[in-house]
Amino acid sequence: MIELYHNGMSTCSQKVRLTLAEKGQEFESHHFNLRAGDQHKPEYLALNPNGVVPTIIHHGKVIYESAVIDEYLDEVFPDPKLHSADPYERARMRIWVKQLDEGLHAASATISACIAFRYQFMEGKTEAELKKTLDGYVDPDKRARMTENVMKGVDSSFFRPAIKRIAKMLDDMHESLAKGPWLTGDTYSLADVALTPYVTRVAHLQQNWMITARPRVADWLDRVRVRPAYKIALEDWVNPDFLSLMEARGSENRDGVKAVLHGE
Numbered sequence: 001m002i003e004l005y006h007n008g009m010s011t012c013s014q015k016v017r018l019t020l021a022e023k024g025q026e027f028e029s030h031h032f033n034l035r036a037g038d039q040h041k042p043e044y045l046a047l048n049p050n051g052v053v054p055t056i057i058h059h060g061k062v063i064y065e066s067a068v069i070d071e072y073l074d075e076v077f078p079d080p081k082l083h084s085a086d087p088y089e090r091a092r093m094r095i096w097v098k099q100l101d102e103g104l105h106a107a108s109a110t111i112s113a114c115i116a117f118r119y120q121f122m123e124g125k126t127e128a129e130l131k132k133t134l135d136g137y138v139d140p141d142k143r144a145r146m147t148e149n150v151m152k153g154v155d156s157s158f159f160r161p162a163i164k165r166i167a168k169m170l171d172d173m174h175e176s177l178a179k180g181p182w183l184t185g186d187t188y189s190l191a192d193v194a195l196t197p198y199v200t201r202v203a204h205l206q207q208n209w210m211i212t213a214r215p216r217v218a219d220w221l222d223r224v225r226v227r228p229a230y231k232i233a234l235e236d237w238v239n240p241d242f243l244s245l246m247e248a249r250g251s252e253n254r255d256g257v258k259a260v261l262h263g264e
């Protein structure tokens, strides 16, 4: 059986759980507390030197990077296929997936931290303890970004560009979905898997208005949500404390998000 190192609310972990669920694969769960820094412990860094989730172990082989894991799972468990038979649609699928590692995931992590998760980082910690947590980030760019996001919230210099990047993601999806029910056409693929957690996060952060303003994305999300894998991979792993924090802080910040997008 596959071993999965992951976290219930982590978007990258959700991507991999969705693929596993679509393939009907169960897994042995190693659930990490990311706020406690489980992912930065030396024994985990020996598996994944980037100090992030997810990681899988399959037949004794370690694989990390959610996009790489998803392609691997699609190859080793070919039924049902999560890619189109058409090479051009497969190329488009990879463009969707690649964007996440080119700033889109960071934008989602930024808005989540600035609006909501910063309160978890700060709760009950002295200044020195908070510094130690933030210094734990392996990647120096991420360390700088998350430090500012946690300390300054929606006043972080990373917040406005991140909101705009998420709006662009939704615009691009709305445009693509004019051509078919799924992001690359008629076939539900790893592109749909990859984007599902990020659109869900927009909804969890109470910015559903950004989705309903793009009706093809809203319809796509409706189609995604009725797939059995959505419940297995996302809903069944939701942490209610995270959800209620995102609900409360997201509602509070709705006007601020609107102001960013309306150029105020």
Ligand SMILES: N[C@@H](CCC(=O)N[C@@H](CS)C(=O)NCC(=O)O)C(=O)O
Binding pocket: 010, 011, 012, 013, 034, 039, 051, 052, 053, 054, 064, 065, 066, 067, 101, 105, 137, 138
């Ligand atoms: N490119 C990586 C990004 C992984 C990533 O950033 N994971 C986040 C959760 S979604 C994480 O582990 N954050 C905790 C940390 O950076 O310490 C992937 O796709 O697997």
